Amino acid sequence: MRPTIYDIAERAEVSIATVSKVINNKGKIGEKTRQRVLAIMDELDYQPSTVASALTGKQTNTIGLLVPDIANSFFAELARSVEDTGHASSFNVVICNTDNNPEKEIQYLWWLNQKRVDGIILGTGIQNSKALQDFMKQKIPLALVARDASTIDVDTVLVDDYRGGYEATKHLLTAGHIRIAFVVGEMNNSSDTERLKGFYEAYDEHGVSREEAVIVKDNNSIGDAKNSMRQALQNDPAITAVFALNDFLAIGCIQAGKEAGRRVPGDLSVVGFDDTFIATLSDPPLTTVAQPILEMGRLVTQMLIDRIGGKNETTRTIILNPELHVRETTAGIKEAERDVTGS
Amino acid sequence: MRPTIYDIAERAEVSIATVSKVINNKGKIGEKTRQRVLAIMDELDYQPSTVASALTGKQTNTIGLLVPDIANSFFAELARSVEDTGHASSFNVVICNTDNNPEKEIQYLWWLNQKRVDGIILGTGIQNSKALQDFMKQKIPLALVARDASTIDVDTVLVDDYRGGYEATKHLLTAGHIRIAFVVGEMNNSSDTERLKGFYEAYDEHGVSREEAVIVKDNNSIGDAKNSMRQALQNDPAITAVFALNDFLAIGCIQAGKEAGRRVPGDLSVVGFDDTFIATLSDPPLTTVAQPILEMGRLVTQMLIDRIGGKNETTRTIILNPELHVRETTAGIKEAERDVTGS
DNA sequence: CTGAAAGCGCTAACAA
DNA sequence: TTGTTAGCGCTTTCAG
Numbered sequence: 001m002r003p004t005i006y007d008i009a010e011r012a013e014v015s016i017a018t019v020s021k022v023i024n025n026k027g028k029i030g031e032k033t034r035q036r037v038l039a040i041m042d043e044l045d046y047q048p049s050t051v052a053s054a055l056t057g058k059q060t061n062t063i064g065l066l067v068p069d070i071a072n073s074f075f076a077e078l079a080r081s082v083e084d085t086g087h088a089s090s091f092n093v094v095i096c097n098t099d100n101n102p103e104k105e106i107q108y109l110w111w112l113n114q115k116r117v118d119g120i121i122l123g124t125g126i127q128n129s130k131a132l133q134d135f136m137k138q139k140i141p142l143a144l145v146a147r148d149a150s151t152i153d154v155d156t157v158l159v160d161d162y163r164g165g166y167e168a169t170k171h172l173l174t175a176g177h178i179r180i181a182f183v184v185g186e187m188n189n190s191s192d193t194e195r196l197k198g199f200y201e202a203y204d205e206h207g208v209s210r211e212e213a214v215i216v217k218d219n220n221s222i223g224d225a226k227n228s229m230r231q232a233l234q235n236d237p238a239i240t241a242v243f244a245l246n247d248f249l250a251i252g253c254i255q256a257g258k259e260a261g262r263r264v265p266g267d268l269s270v271v272g273f274d275d276t277f278i279a280t281l282s283d284p285p286l287t288t289v290a291q292p293i294l295e296m297g298r299l300v301t302q303m304l305i306d307r308i309g310g311k312n313e314t315t316r317t318i319i320l321n322p323e324l325h326v327r328e329t330t331a332g333i334k335e336a337e338r339d340v341t342g343s
Numbered sequence: 344m345r346p347t348i349y350d351i352a353e354r355a356e357v358s359i360a361t362v363s364k365v366i367n368n369k370g371k372i373g374e375k376t377r378q379r380v381l382a383i384m385d386e387l388d389y390q391p392s393t394v395a396s397a398l399t400g401k402q403t404n405t406i407g408l409l410v411p412d413i414a415n416s417f418f419a420e421l422a423r424s425v426e427d428t429g430h431a432s433s434f435n436v437v438i439c440n441t442d443n444n445p446e447k448e449i450q451y452l453w454w455l456n457q458k459r460v461d462g463i464i465l466g467t468g469i470q471n472s473k474a475l476q477d478f479m480k481q482k483i484p485l486a487l488v489a490r491d492a493s494t495i496d497v498d499t500v501l502v503d504d505y506r507g508g509y510e511a512t513k514h515l516l517t518a519g520h521i522r523i524a525f526v527v528g529e530m531n532n533s534s535d536t537e538r539l540k541g542f543y544e545a546y547d548e549h550g551v552s553r554e555e556a557v558i559v560k561d562n563n564s565i566g567d568a569k570n571s572m573r574q575a576l577q578n579d580p581a582i583t584a585v586f587a588l589n590d591f592l593a594i595g596c597i598q599a600g601k602e603a604g605r606r607v608p609g610d611l612s613v614v615g616f617d618d619t620f621i622a623t624l625s626d627p628p629l630t631t632v633a634q635p636i637l638e639m640g641r642l643v644t645q646m647l648i649d650r651i652g653g654k655n656e657t658t659r660t661i662i663l664n665p666e667l668h669v670r671e672t673t674a675g676i677k678e679a680e681r682d683v684t685g686s
Numbered sequence: 687c688t689g690a691a692a693g694c695g696c697t698a699a700c701a702a
Numbered sequence: 703t704t705g706t707t708a709g710c711g712c713t714t715t716c717a718g
Contacts, residue, residue: 395695
């Protein structure tokens with residue numbers, strides 16, 4: 001069996017209280033006894049049980065992270081950042097894939113609560129806000145990332161989605177594009193709707209009728225985006241640009257464009273969102289609205305840890321600015337026409 | 344404060360033993376009391392503390408997963424599979440990013456031990472095998488995935504790397520390629536060396552001198568693979584094909600090839616390894632040796648859970664077959680020549 | 687500086 | 703069928 005504090009105490013001929021003190025170096029203990037205890041702990045490969053100490057009111061040093069799908073690069077990169085930041089403060093992180101399924105979402109919440117994690121980061125929308133309210137009675141520190149939930153009072157880190165949508169669209173409109181496809185997944189969260197608002201705002205500002213915009217929905221997979229886009233291109237050949245709400249969708253659109261004989265960016269400009277590593281892998285490299293993923297992860301995690309530690313009286317919301325990274329999937333419409341006639 | 348078993352007992356006017364029994368539905372309890380207790384538990388949002396029950400010898404229902412980097416698609420997909428499988432049996436998973444750093448590796452191992460996780464999946468090499476041996480004295484169930492370690496006796500799931508290397512190379516040799524670049528990262532694990540053996544085996548079998556092969560190393564990042572490959576192509580223009588040990592490296596090579604004016608697959612054929620989702624995103628879609636990632640995750644996790652549950656007396660090793668997925672980055676050397684002359 | 691003892695929330699005999 | 707009680711391994715007063 002694993003040695004316990006009693007084993008150490010016995011071998012060192014001291015009381016368990018003394019051992020406990022050297023473990024947490026608290027109180028005053030003679031240097032000699034301290035060394036002796038330390039030596040024995042080492043000799044027996046002793047490790048204090050987090051389980052036992054948690055029972056006495058101490059932390060579990062574990063936080064939970066809910067995301068829709070860790071296999072999705074955006075969340076994988078976010079998770080990496082969260083874990084790194086947690087690790088730096090001796091926290092472990094438990095990952096939970098919710099698939100945006102409301103039942104899984106709250107199930108995980110309660111599971112984590114039962115395990116007495118010290119805090120939870122929500123990187124996923126919580127569809128069932130009533131259930132969330134209920135859960136919050138448990139008073140587990142919570143923090144939100146990349147998803148807004150103005151109805152509840154929690155620490156939050158997000159990107160200015162409205163602005164991201166605006167910048168991307170402005171980039172396209174300025175290049176002369178009029179008929180732009182707005183490619184979105186389910187459109188079931190605040191990020192999507194905010195980006196759409198920014199999208200329309202740019203239209204208004206450029207004096208272009210919102211009628212010119214075409215909204216394309218899909219089930220948020222690359223394959224489906226490709227199909228929807230192909231469809232859209234058929235129905236409406238006047239489309240010369242697309243703004244996709246994440247890099248995956250954008251790549252699906254590029255594929256659809258190529259298959260439809262459109263050169264990118266010659267005949268079709270594409271802007272994505274997120275700037276995960278796939279944006280640079282794409283051919284051509286994808287112009288996209290970059291979210292500072294690593295920083296977002298770092299910030300939420302730090303906020304959560306601070307709150308766990310009892311700092312942070314009032315809840316805070318940090319809004320980061322997205323940044324348009326212009327690469328090679330966007331071109332001016334003039335250029336496009338020249339290309340077309342020239343060939 | 345959160346309600347405890349005492350609160351429930353008091354309100355229900357029964358003893359804590361009774362409450363405990365209904366929680367775990369053990370022993371015999373009258374249907375009436377059972378209902379009453381259940382109702383109260385529900386009313387108070389009571390959740391038994393895993394921490395407390397773990398202290399009495401029960402499981403924590405948590406497993407650890409060590410990987411080099413969750414942001415790497417291969418491991419992200421693996422993690423997803425592990426988490427799904429764990430979830431189905433009510434286990435949560437703690438992720439640990441080791442960066443292949445020996446110190447982080449064992450640190451995580453001990454952390455997890457201290458938290459009394461029920462088992463650990465190693466999806467990363469453990470460089471320090473002496474430290475591992477030491478750790479194993481703790482008798483925490485361990486399982487290995489995607490990495491061989493014949494020196495220690497643990498359940499293992501892996502892919503036949505030798506065969507994967509052989510198949511990929513054979514595909515290229517059969518197509519007429521002779522001078523093939525073998526692009527690898529650090530070459531610090533058994534997978535890499537096994538694949539290399541398979542690579543050479545194919546050379547031998549085709550009666551081609553091993554001298555024709557050129558080994559290209561890099562620091563296992565896409566950018567570095569690109570640089571190394573560019574270099575290699577300059578030094579040795581006779582290279583007509585590359586076998587890269589993962590899809591990232593393969594994409595780096597495609598980029599290098601394109602920049603060097605080589606058409607893919609016209610002037611340069613590329614085969615990757617893993618078949619993560621980026622293989623299909625690539626342009627052109629990447630020919631690659633597919634590892635059954637999801638199945639690997641499912642299998643290790645299930646093995647580990649079985650062992651935790653006390654089944655699985657003897658340790659097992661499951662070897663899965665990789666499968667060459669031929670897509671569009673490989674072409675015959677003849678074809679390539681025709682292309683060149685024809686243009 | 688060191689130790690005795692109570693208690694954290696739950697499980698599991700063992701009684702009743 | 704239900705309750706009493708002794709731990710699980712550790713922290714934390716409070717005495718010495």
